[in-house]
Amino acid sequence: MTHDPVLVVAGVIVRDGRFLAARRSETMAWAGFWEFPGGKVEAGETLEEALKRELHEELSIAIDAFSLWKVKDKKVTGGAIRLFFHLVTEFSGTPTPREGQELAWITCDEAKDYSFLPADAEVLSELPGCLQGR
Numbered sequence: 250m251t252h253d254p255v256l257v258v259a260g261v262i263v264r265d266g267r268f269l270a271a272r273r274s275e276t277m278a279w280a281g282f283w284e285f286p287g288g289k290v291e292a293g294e295t296l297e298e299a300l301k302r303e304l305h306e307e308l309s310i311a312i313d314a315f316s317l318w319k320v321k322d323k324k325v326t327g328g329a330i331r332l333f334f335h336l337v338t339e340f341s342g343t344p345t346p347r348e349g350q351e352l353a354w355i356t357c358d359e360a361k362d363y364s365f366l367p368a369d370a371e372v373l374s375e376l377p378g379c380l381q382g383r
Contacts, residue, residue: 254322254329258300259287259369261318261376262310262337262344267354268376270363271307274349283353283363285334296333304337307348314339319375323368332368336377 262269262285270283286307290299296317304310319334346352355363360373 252328254331256290256296256299257287257330257332258290258296258303259285259332259334260300260304260312260315260337261285261334262304262340264354267356269308269344270353270355270360270365271346272351272353273366276349279366281364282366284366284369286350296335300333300335300337304340307346307350308342308344308352309347310340310342310344312337312340319372321368321372330368334372 260269269286271286272283273280275281286304287300288303288307290296291302294302300315301312304312315335315337317333318336321332321334323330323332344352353363357373357376365373
């Protein structure tokens with residue numbers, strides 16, 4: 250029996266050569282790992298609607314300019330997830346942690362010193378600008 254993957258959106262929020270990373274709180278699965286903010290797509294939602302909702306719920310921001318950057322399929326315990334990574338280049342508001350997470354604006358080089366969730370870690374080196382100078 251094949252199950253459809255769980256759909257997940259992630260926002261790669263970029264500003265001044267850095268991107269926003271969020272450290273998962275102690276109450277979450279994979280506590281302490283860093284990730285691109287986002288979450289599950291709810292029934293009836295488009296990817297755009299889910300991304301806007303998740304980033305507002307988690308960070309109190311409204312996204313103004315973004316584009317789908319990468320899609321990644323991942324097998325997880327009990328099934329599979331399909332991650333839709335979006336580059337967010339314009340947003341309104343100040344990112345504020347609303348779910349107990351820690352936030353950091355980091356460069357691609359600094360990201361090597363952070364423990365990212367596996368799927369997020371796999372795409373870090375492919376971020377636009379991260380391959381320059383390597």
